[in-house]
Amino acid sequence: MPPDESGIDGWLRYAPLSPEMASNFTQYTSIIALGNDETSPVLTAAKELQDGLNKILKQRANLSYDLATSTDVADVIVVGTIHNFSHAGGDVGHIPPLKEDGFWLDRSQNNSVQILGQNDRGALYGAFEFLMLLAQGKPCPFGYVSNPSAPIRWINQWDNLDGSIERGYAGPSIFFENMAIQDDLTRVSQYARLMASVRLNGIIVNNVNSHHDLLSPRNLAGLGRVADAMRPWGVHIGVALFFDTPKSLAGLSTSDPLDPDVIAFWDRITAQLYQHVPDLIGYLIKANSEGQPGPLTYGRTLAEGANLFADALKRYGDGVVVYRAFVYNHHLDESDWKNDRANAAVEYFEDMDTQFADNVLIQIKYGPIDFQVREPVSPLFCHLRKTSAIIEFQVTQEYLGQQSHVCYLPPLWRTILDFDLRIDGKPSPVRELLSGERFKWKRSGYAAVVNVGSDSTWLGSHLAMSNLYAYGRYAWNPRSDEVAVIQDWIRLTFSSHPTVVNVVTGISMESWPTYENYSGNLGIQTLCDIVKTCHYGPSPAAMDNNGWGQWTRADAHGIGMDRTVATGTGYSGQYPREVSQIFEKIESTPDNLLLWFHHVPYTHHLKSGKTVIQHFYDAHYEGAANVQTFAPRWEALSGLIDDARFKHVLFRLKYQAGHSLVWRDSINQFYLAKCGIADKHGRVGHHPWRIEAEAMDLTGYTVVPIAPFEAASGSKAIITTTSDKPGIAKCNLPFDSGVYNIAVNYYDHLGGTAQYKLFVGGRLIGEWAGDLSKVLLHDFSDLRDGHSATRITFDSVQVKKGDILEVVGTPDGTELAPIDYISVLPRGVID
Incomplete structure (x- = not known):
């Protein structure tokens, strides 16, 4: 059994190769660094090579700085820039041109290696x-050139000054605590190492919902320390700014971007920032979005607001302003069928292409809503020619299981990056816009919302780290193959054993389409609760009757947004003609985006031949059924990876299996009630192996309705009658004698840690605590709802017909040991 690992090294474990495999590699005698500046990535690279060779091959190479000593010497690794190599007398005539950040990697006939950037x-x-090639047992290539697709490959942290992280599912911030920069920045340096290994070169260190205290003298100095910690890894920092800081920090009467005092204020702040962070990459601005103030608050244009910061940066350095296109009205009137939040970005920005300063970039979410499980490409990319753009992806899985559900995202990203927008009737795949090729942009690229925290896993889940790794790979090369990427990550993170690679590849590649199936399909968006801040569990009713504009327009007869030009919101017309024509008509709209663009009856037949409602039923059953296979498949890896990480992942896969059933039943029950059209297979609402808690004999328990109704089987659950005494629910089992898996569905919400025990025939089968909020770390609810609904399963329980099944629940605080139902399942049966 391999020794336990915490995950702190991510994919940079440098696990030793077997002696047999290691014997196939060169015995490197020395490393020559063409530079010895302690802040330089070149020296960092040399030290990393020393460490990696020691761990992977058990070799101890000497470090020196004189290229002349390596002439015609075998088994030497030279690392540095092409300029310094040439200056030291090295031959660079055979090296092809490199872009900024590109590199040349070459192995000579005498087994020496050149690594030149x-x-x-x-x-x-x-x-x-x-x-990382060596760690996978792969030799150094001959004459290998690698160039980035785009110059900007950044991360947006959503860390708050108090140490919390918005959409943070891995513990508190590694940057901030108690409204200040942390004293110990060890984890920040470790993070920069992970970023550099996948070629990410910049980071916005704080939440876009910023706070003016970021700019206090203490924090300005702290930002300098953060920059110092990350600089040796080639990672430069920027900050997100609160637009109204002149009022809230300096006490000015306005934050009007054309006011002289406001301009002077931001000049002073920018000058001070550059004093502490001379290589500042710039500012990220969220304004006039979700209640935030911005230039529109003061009667100015978005461009005038962005240019305020751009001009200040130009005066003191070479940073850029990244202005988020996430500008929309979150108090829309749903009764007006022409209203459409998806239209907002183009409506706000389409006429401003020539008005932004040349160091302003517009950051556009990949879809026009907000990180949904499937969206079309944001049409704003079609409307910017002069103004450079950055695409915004997410690693945070905000609407995609929040790291408690495995969801490998590159297959989703590929649907965006490969999409051809046909701008001006010419090939215009999104990846070529982001590279700058299509419109000759000098600065463009990628940003991703990332929520690393202080947990040793970084993201709260070992499997979720595949998305951080993959993001770097795709920002560098958006044509990357998603299978090759995940398999590299598996070999580096877990093992090169074929069983490990095959199992994790299978689960990962199935995870996004599986999640889409049991959460929200046909382009209807992720059917979670968007009104509450959780954005996690199922709540399809919350997707309508709100001001946020994430609507399904579901009624008793039909579902979907009519976004056509002919009869709807006009959204489809925001695309170039060739694309617009596809989405304008039901016949040419792909089924996986049908409900995004069209309002149709539940009885509408898809291209598959199924009706919309039957597809909903089938997809949710198929998705939830496939998740049930993840944990058993993972169990095949016992003994092939360390026990700590094996158990960590297994627990989450079992949790996901249970929660996927909550999703399945909630969505299907809701739409069955909405339209009244039965599942032709008779599954929805029919559970022959299920015992409703409210139908059991209750002592110290009482029956309560659940809101929303679909978050409980039969719309009811039981809770203890008091907060200090246990309750007992019991019944005689009517099933034939045999071996069963027994599952208890209950609610594990904030407010306490209830305790449970399960007995069958007087035997204690198992006991557990309602402590998932302390274990899983995702956004939890304080209510009995689809967020907190969960399940625990006890396998292979011997049952005799007539046995008494008994659940004892002990409340704690406001968590009154709630129970929804118990399932007694024959082997192989999914509830």
Whole structure:
């Protein structure tokens, strides 16, 4: 059994190769670094090579700095920039041109290795490429050139100054605590190492919902320390700013971007920031969005607001302003069928293309709503020619299981990056816009919302780290193959054992379409609760009758948004003609986006031949059924990876299996009640192996309705009658004698840690605590609802017909040991 690992090293474990495999590699005698500046990524690269060779091959290579000593010497690794290599007498005539951050990696006939970057960062990226190939047992290539697709490859942290993280599912911030920069920045340096290994070069360190205290003298100095911690890894920092800071921090009467005092204020702040962070990458601005103030608050245009910051940055450095296109009205009137939040970005920005300063970039979410399980490409990309753009992805899984459900995202990203927008009737795949090729942008690229926290897993889940790794790979090369990416990550993170690679690849590649099936399909969006802040569990009713504009327009007869030009909101017309024509007509709209673009009857027949409602029923059953296979497949890896990480992942896969059934039943029950059309297979609302808690004999328990109704089987559950005494629910089992799996569905919400015991025939089968909020770390609810609904299963329980099944629940605080139902399942039967 391999020794336990915490996950702190991520994919940079540098696990030793077997002696047999290690014997196939060169015995490197020395590493020559063409630079010895302690802040330089070149020296960082040399030290990383030393460490990696020691761990992977058990080799101890010497470190030196003089290229002349390596002439015609075998088994040497040279790392540095092309410029310094040439200056030291090296031959660079055979090296093809490199872009900024690009690198050359070459193995000579005498087994020496050249790792040469276009700049210091490129040299570090080449060193990581060499080591990560080596860690997978792959030799250094001959004459290998790698260039980035785009210059901007950044992360947006959503860390708050108090140490919390918005959409943070992995513990508190590694940057902030108690309204200040942390004293110990060890984890920040470790994070920069992970970022550099996948060639990410910039980070906005704080939440876009920023606070003016970020700019206090203490924090300005702290930001300098953060920059110092990340700089040796080639990662430069920027900050998100609160638009109204002149009023809230400096006491000005306005934050009007054309006011002289406001301009002077931001000049002073920018000058101070550059004093502490001379290589500041710039500012991220969220304004006039979700109640935030912005230039529109003061009667100014979005461009005037962005240019305020752009001009200040130009005066003191070379940073850029990244202005989020996430501007919309969150108090829309749903009764007006022409209203459509999806239209907002184009409506706000389409006429401003020539008005932004040349160091302003517009950051556009990949879809026009908000990180949904499936969206079309944001049409705003079609409307910017002069103004450079950055695409915004997410690693946080906000609407996608919040790291408690496995959901490998590159297959989703590929649907966006490969989509051809046909701008001006010419090939215009999104990836070519982001690279700058299509409109000759000098600065463009990628940003992703990432929620690393202080948990040793970084993201709260070992499997979720595949998305952080993959994001870096795709920002560098958006044509990457998603299977090759996940398999590299598996070998680096867990093992190169074929069983490990095959099992994790299978689960990962199935995870996004599976999640889409049991959450929200046909382009209807993720059917979670968007009114509450959780954005996690199922609540389809919350997707209508709200001001946020994430609507399904479901009624008794039909479902979906009419976004056509002919009869709807006009959204489809925001695309170029060739694309618009596809989405304008039901016949040409792909089924997986049908309900995004069209309002149709539940009886509408899809291209598959199924009706919309039957597809809903079938997809939710198929998705939930497939999740049930994840944990058993993972169990095949027992003994092939360390026990700590094996159990960590297994627990989450079992939780996901239970929660997927909550999703399945909630969505199906809701739409059955909405339209009254039965599942032709008779599954929805029919559960022959289920015992409703409210139908059991109750002592110290009482029956309560659940809201929303679909969050409980039969719309009811039981809770203890008091907060200090246990309750007992019991019944005689009517099933034939045999071996069963017994599942208890209950609610584990905030407010306490209830305790449970399950007995069958007087035997204690198991006991557990309602402590998931302490274990899973995702956004939890304080109510009995689809967020907190969960299940625990006890396998292979011997049952005799007539046995008494008894559940004892002990309340704690406001968590009154709630129970929904018990399922007694024959082997192989999914509830």
